[in-house]
Amino acid sequence: MKIAFLSNYTNELIVRSTKKRLEHEAIGCEIYISGYNQYIQDILGESNKFYTFDPELIFLSIDINILCENELNLQDRDTNYRIKVSECLEALFSQVNVLNNRLPNAAIFLDNFSIDTGKSFGTMEYNSSHTVLPALHRANTALHEFVQDRANIRVVDLESLIRRYGEDRLLDRRMYYVSKCKWSLYGIEKLSELYVSHIKAYKGIRKKCVVLDLDNTLWGGIIGQDGIDKILLSNDGAGKAYHDFQRLLAGLHSRGILLAICSKNNERDAMEVLNTHPYMVLRPDYFSDMKINWERKDKNLREIAETLNIGLDSIVFLDDSSFERNLVLSQLPEITAPELPDDPAFFSDFLHDLDYFNFHSLTDDDYKRNRNYRLQAEREKSKKSFETIEDYYRSLEMTVDIKPADDFSLPRIVQLINKTNQFNLTTRRYSESEIRGFLQDEQYQILAMSLTDRFGDSGIIGAAITVVKSGTLFIDTFILSCRVIGRTIETALLSYIYDCALKRGIDSVAGEFLPTSKNEPCKDMYRDHGFKNTNGSYWQLDRDGKIECPSWIKMGAG
Amino acid sequence: MDIPNVVCLTIAQELDIPVEHVTAESDSSNLEKWDSLGQLQIIMALERKFNIKFRTFEISELKSVQTLCDRIEQLLNRQSRHADR
Numbered sequence: 001m002k003i004a005f006l007s008n009y010t011n012e013l014i015v016r017s018t019k020k021r022l023e024h025e026a027i028g029c030e031i032y033i034s035g036y037n038q039y040i041q042d043i044l045g046e047s048n049k050f051y052t053f054d055p056e057l058i059f060l061s062i063d064i065n066i067l068c069e070n071e072l073n074l075q076d077r078d079t080n081y082r083i084k085v086s087e088c089l090e091a092l093f094s095q096v097n098v099l100n101n102r103l104p105n106a107a108i109f110l111d112n113f114s115i116d117t118g119k120s121f122g123t124m125e126y127n128s129s130h131t132v133l134p135a136l137h138r139a140n141t142a143l144h145e146f147v148q149d150r151a152n153i154r155v156v157d158l159e160s161l162i163r164r165y166g167e168d169r170l171l172d173r174r175m176y177y178v179s180k181c182k183w184s185l186y187g188i189e190k191l192s193e194l195y196v197s198h199i200k201a202y203k204g205i206r207k208k209c210v211v212l213d214l215d216n217t218l219w220g221g222i223i224g225q226d227g228i229d230k231i232l233l234s235n236d237g238a239g240k241a242y243h244d245f246q247r248l249l250a251g252l253h254s255r256g257i258l259l260a261i262c263s264k265n266n267e268r269d270a271m272e273v274l275n276t277h278p279y280m281v282l283r284p285d286y287f288s289d290m291k292i293n294w295e296r297k298d299k300n301l302r303e304i305a306e307t308l309n310i311g312l313d314s315i316v317f318l319d320d321s322s323f324e325r326n327l328v329l330s331q332l333p334e335i336t337a338p339e340l341p342d343d344p345a346f347f348s349d350f351l352h353d354l355d356y357f358n359f360h361s362l363t364d365d366d367y368k369r370n371r372n373y374r375l376q377a378e379r380e381k382s383k384k385s386f387e388t389i390e391d392y393y394r395s396l397e398m399t400v401d402i403k404p405a406d407d408f409s410l411p412r413i414v415q416l417i418n419k420t421n422q423f424n425l426t427t428r429r430y431s432e433s434e435i436r437g438f439l440q441d442e443q444y445q446i447l448a449m450s451l452t453d454r455f456g457d458s459g460i461i462g463a464a465i466t467v468v469k470s471g472t473l474f475i476d477t478f479i480l481s482c483r484v485i486g487r488t489i490e491t492a493l494l495s496y497i498y499d500c501a502l503k504r505g506i507d508s509v510a511g512e513f514l515p516t517s518k519n520e521p522c523k524d525m526y527r528d529h530g531f532k533n534t535n536g537s538y539w540q541l542d543r544d545g546k547i548e549c550p551s552w553i554k555m556g557a558g
Numbered sequence: 559m560d561i562p563n564v565v566c567l568t569i570a571q572e573l574d575i576p577v578e579h580v581t582a583e584s585d586s587s588n589l590e591k592w593d594s595l596g597q598l599q600i601i602m603a604l605e606r607k608f609n610i611k612f613r614t615f616e617i618s619e620l621k622s623v624q625t626l627c628d629r630i631e632q633l634l635n636r637q638s639r640h641a642d643r
Binding site for chain 1: 594595598599602603605606611612613614617618
């Protein structure tokens with residue numbers, strides 16, 4: 001991916017450190033750095049170098065202390081900071097608008113603002129009409145408002161980084177005077193770490209599921225020995241640390257991160273706490289799967305991954321016992337099992353600092369996901385009570401809606417393309433800007449399929465990219481979310497694509513199956529729908545074929 | 559601590575060059591990658607390794623293995639004299 005770094009200070013060392021981290025994460029990148037304080041020239045396009053580079057991501061790092069250096073002048077008692085700072089910001093925002101208009105598909109990251117301590121008025125700060133910190137708060141509020149309706153512009157919360165680790169550690173005055181870069185070595189590391197978190201979030205790299213131990217992880221003490229009235233879990237005192245940790249986990253759950261339990265307990269003891277303890281936040285319905293038994297944890301974790309249909313590499317396992325963590329890691333090295341802090345008071349900060357659950361933007365589907373996994377469990381249950389599989393399909397009352405991609409569906413389509421492993425015929429990953437590129441090409445069509453059934457609205461659960469080449473319609477990408485595999489929905493999408501192609505006067509439809517270690521579930525899709533294997537991975541169906549949408553699936557208005 | 563050894567190793571790491579290329583005679587004029595940015599990386603890495611702080615004016619002047627070693631030794635001696643008191 002192409003990343004540009006523009007700045008009003010010398011940011012080369014931060015860029016170098018960011019690049020090193022990306023290499024470590026196996027994210028390939030090509031980098032552009034603007035010359036020292038050349039960002040305005042680059043944005044206004046005075047040389048073509050920057051726009052020719054055509055970045056997908058742009059980090060615009062503006063230090064407000066430099067941007068407003070003359071305005072933030074301590075000596076000048078009459079300075080009206082408010083007006084002068086907001087003038088500087090207006091100029092900056094108009095430059096960002098130019099950038100956004102000229103590169104409408106690029107994601108732009110703006111650091112928020114932090115004022116260096118040396119500029120503050122000490123005991124007079126906040127006690128006089130023209131001190132600097134109130135101006136800073138206004139600047140950050142203005143930045144927040146500026147990015148609100150601009151989906152492509154994101155804020156990097158540098159201010160919280162400085163608040164968290166402190167200026168004394170993150171900044172180095174000497175470096176500012178020597179090199180026009182105020183960050184210390186530690187600061188450079190922390191800032192580049194934050195940039196990489198944003199890049200990973202942009203690429204949708206995150207874990208899907210937290211698997212939790214119970215004793216001394218979700219509450220203090222051992223339920224089998226201490227009993228429900230003695231474990232540490234409450235709304236004050238040390239027990240509140242566990243309560244707060246649970247609330248943070250509930251927050252992850254609301255954003256679509258799955259939760260599961262893997263714990264060695266008597267199931268009845270544990271379920272009593274889960275169901276009845278007054279300060280338990282995570283009730284049983286928060287958990288997509290629960291393994292409360294005396295089996296080995298590696299075996300349980302493997303089963304959880306299978307039940308939830310997720311890879312072991314997308315699981316974070318939290319357990320206070322180093323024995324259990326080491327056992328799991330020795331058997332299942334793909335799993336992430338970080339060491340919890342010794343003291344539960346630090347659990348919440350620890351979870352907050354894990355770089356595993358970051359989002360670039362949240363879609364409605366993220367919020368719905370957990371409910372959908374629970375509904376899936378209900379569907380699985382009801383499956384057992386039907387005579388034939390067709391009866392079961394019919395009982396689901398499925399309606400699918402297939403539409404060309406638009407601004408609403410695009411983020412979810414990008415997410416599906418980059419995350420789906422199982423029902424993914426070609427496993428081609430495309431960035432949002434690549435897909436926006438396809439949208440501008442008449443030969444391409446991008447389809448989004450959503451599903452509603454008796455249990456609720458599943459949102460967008462399928463996508464396809466097709467391209468017409470020399471009279472044949474090629475299916476470049478064909479994807480179903482793993483939540484809806486085994487419900488014949490792929491037939492609905494394939495039949496839609498085929499019928500539309502025939503209507504457009506195209507005589508044949510071709511697709512590819514490119515095998516991976518994970519996409520076995522869709523290996524026979526083309527064969528099952530009457531396609532002929534033409535050449536290696538290629539399958540083709542000409543005008544004489546027929547693909548019927550199953551009678552138990554209703555096609556929506558489209 | 560063997561100061562020259564650590565200094566050479568650090569320079570090699572920071573400039574991303576083989577350690578054999580850095581000798582007691584190396585300086586910013588005879589190592590191509592030792593530019594002004596490399597200088598900052600070397601200084602910051604050495605400060606962290608030896609737990610010392612150079613003066614601002616020195617940062618862009620200590621541009622050879624020899625001057626770096628001499629100054630580090632001086633700073634470390636001063637520290638240990640403080641510790642002895």
